[in-house]
Amino acid sequence: EVQLVESGGGLVKPGGSLRLSCAASGFTFSSYSMNWVRQAPGKGLEWVSSISSSSSYIYYADSVKGRFTISRDNAKNSLYLQMNSLRAEDTAVYYCARVSYRSPDYWGQGTLVTVSS
Amino acid sequence: DVVMTQSPLSLPVTLGQPASISCRSSQSLVYSDGNTYLNWFQQRPGQSPRRLIYKVSNRDSGVPDRFSGSGSGTDFTLKISRVEAEDVGVYYCMQGTLLFTFGPGTKVDIK
Numbered sequence: 001e002v003q004l005v006e007s008g009g010g011l012v013k014p015g016g017s018l019r020l021s022c023a024a025s026g027f028t029f030s031s032y033s034m035n036w037v038r039q040a041p042g043k044g045l046e047w048v049s050s051i052s053s054s055s056s057y058i059y060y061a062d063s064v065k066g067r068f069t070i071s072r073d074n075a076k077n078s079l080y081l082q083m084n085s086l087r088a089e090d091t092a093v094y095y096c097a098r099v100s101y102r103s104p105d106y107w108g109q110g111t112l113v114t115v116s117s
Numbered sequence: 118d119v120v121m122t123q124s125p126l127s128l129p130v131t132l133g134q135p136a137s138i139s140c141r142s143s144q145s146l147v148y149s150d151g152n153t154y155l156n157w158f159q160q161r162p163g164q165s166p167r168r169l170i171y172k173v174s175n176r177d178s179g180v181p182d183r184f185s186g187s188g189s190g191t192d193f194t195l196k197i198s199r200v201e202a203e204d205v206g207v208y209y210c211m212q213g214t215l216l217f218t219f220g221p222g223t224k225v226d227i228k
Contacts, residue, residue, distance in 0.1 A: 037166075037217075044219060045158070045160075095165060101175075102148075104168065105168050107167070
């Protein structure tokens, strides 16, 4: 069974940093691209970042480019999102998701990031 | 950037009746490999999103056959043949042809 478990969310002040993790199991992690997708409270889904299976290709939404860094450790079956210079508008539930057919097919339960003073 | 629009944004439905959601993209979603990467997701209240349909019309494993997807180019449709109570939630289209973009979502609830 595919499982994705996010962690690392919490309350952080504007300008602060946070590192999210996603532990994957139930599939060959090193064979799949992965995404981070977020959802602000009461709002829709927003794609944040993607990383290919071998980390060769990395993409970011314009809203986070230059502030967020996606990475992965295939030996540890883990996906990460380093978030710096956080803003109030980054407040959201952050989901990690496996990608197949250029689309997230399995999603984690999400981790809440709140940016507030 | 590709912009995705959906209509309607709110869809009250009667149990047992059909429902349809439209999704349009600002440019063609045909990828260089010939495939069209248009997907549909369901998000039930309090749950993570779930993919229903990939590449326009392919149902994911476990998705009831009352859900179907169709369309081409820039115009796409998700149809529910007979709405059930468990179908309440928000439905998003999403393109994966040029990076990823979600539509604004359509809230489906029971009349």
